[in-house]
């Protein structure tokens with residue numbers, strides 16, 4: 001699996017011109033015999049809406065290519081349909097699950113995304129075109145995941161990125177994706193969990209030199225009683241002008257979440273200064 005950082009040019013391609021071919025393309029990518037019991041959220045209406053939101057012709061074409069290249073074998077069904085992206089469960093050629101995140105090409109979304117891109121020294125040339133901003137965003141998530149993985153942090157391993165499609169390690173048991181921390185009624189060993197998340201924030205800053213920027217119980221999966229942080233596309237370099245504002249927000253979210261439970265919390269300010277070491 002490769003990642004081509006500089007690849008922003010479209011290659012010559014033949015896109016399906018008529019709608020019959022278009023439907024066939026979708027069906028080749030998403031197997032028709034989806035087992036509704038195995039994947040949550042996948043009734044017909046939602047499937048249709050989810051397909052329409054992200055599967056423009058270029059995305060279908062790119063997905064077809066990931067199948068041709070043997071990066072994925074097929075896409076089974078939707079795990080989540082969000083404002084900016086849908087996440088699908090797919091399988092690789094060995095039958096292992098993979099998570100496929102497909103960003104929606106939306107000009108409103110691309111506007112706020114700029115805040116998190118402008119000022120990050122990793123991104124010098126910032127495109128104006130909506131789809132190119134979204135492609136950069138997907139690449140940003142890939143790069144952030146890679147940096148975090150290289151520092152041995154618990155995030156899904158990134159496998160592939162092209163345009164608005166990001167493929168990463170799937171977190172879950174078989175076809176059942178891991179729940180979000182916010183959906184766990186009584187997480188076990190809260191002290192340990194808190195410590196693991198606080199260590200994550202610190203290591204992300206000190207080892208991977210990143211701030212998550214959208215960290216909360218909504219973007220932490222709870223798998224094998226361990227936290228796995230996801231959705232790191234807004235993550236910025238610690239040299240980004242707003243890095244510290246985002247860091248404070250992440251810390252507040254985590255302290256608010258743990259504040260609901262009956263456990264002792266460290267002093268947030270001391271914790272903050274221990275991260276930025278000033």
Ligand SMILES: Nc1ncnc2c1ncn2[C@@H]1O[C@H](COP(=O)(O)OP(=O)(O)O)[C@@H](O)[C@H]1O
Nearest residue numbers: 079080082085087099156169170171177230231
């Ligand atoms: N690698 C993954 N493995 C399993 N489930 C995932 C994975 N990545 C995302 N998900 C699921 O998809 C949901 C949305 O993903 P996320 O990256 O948070 O996108 P967004 O919040 O922008 O829609 C998550 O809350 C989680 O339930």
Ligand SMILES: [Mg+2]
Nearest residue numbers: 218219230231
């Ligand atoms: Mg999220």
